[in-house]
Amino acid sequence: MKDVDRIREYATRNYVLPARQKKKKRLSIRAADVVRDLKLTGKTRAVYSALESPEFLQSNDMKLVGMSSSKSGQVTAVVYTYEFAGSMQAPPPGEDSWSRLRGSLKDVFSELGGGEAYVRAERSNIQPMNEPK
Numbered sequence: 001m002k003d004v005d006r007i008r009e010y011a012t013r014n015y016v017l018p019a020r021q022k023k024k025k026r027l028s029i030r031a032a033d034v035v036r037d038l039k040l041t042g043k044t045r046a047v048y049s050a051l052e053s054p055e056f057l058q059s060n061d062m063k064l065v066g067m068s069s070s071k072s073g074q075v076t077a078v079v080y081t082y083e084f085a086g087s088m089q090a091p092p093p094g095e096d097s098w099s100r101l102r103g104s105l106k107d108v109f110s111e112l113g114g115g116e117a118y119v120r121a122e123r124s125n126i127q128p129m130n131e132p133k
Contacts, residue, residue, distance in 0.1 A: 003043060007050035008059070010038055016060045020084065026065070031078045051080050061085045 001009075011029055014037075019027035031047045034040070040047060050056060057063060066081035112118045 003038075003040065003046045004050045004053070006038060007034060007040075007047055008053070008056045010034065011051060011056065012060055016062070016082075024084075026081060026083050028079050028081045031080070048078065057082075 011034060015027055015029050029051060031044065031051065034047050034051070035044055052064060060082075062082040062084055064080060065083045067078060068081075069078045112121070
């Protein structure tokens with residue numbers, strides 16, 4: 001996984017989702033915290049790139065409304081402030097992506113005679129490999 005993908009995934013899991021579950025309208029992410037937590041010393045630009053990227057904003061249904069840095073002059077003291085656009089609902093607490101998928105193919109399998117019938121049919125279509133002589 002590329003650093004930029006790790007950063008986006010980390011920020012979503014540790015900042016965005018908890019803020020959504022608490023029904024907050026805004027959230028802030030301090031770049032230095034992400035650099036420290038992911039041990040990305042010397043890769044601050046990658047953190048900036050990930051936290052400003054259209055992919056991060058779109059996938060989390062947010063817009064970047066502010067960016068500030070401390071007067072100390074530290075590069076990693078940048079804080080990003082986001083607002084939720086509001087069209088995305090927070091998942092119920094304790095429910096993960098895999099749980100939400102549960103039962104999603106139930107109708108498809110029932111049309112095919114059930115899950116076991118589907119697996120049997122697929123297995124019967126497998127061609128045996130030629131064995132070495």
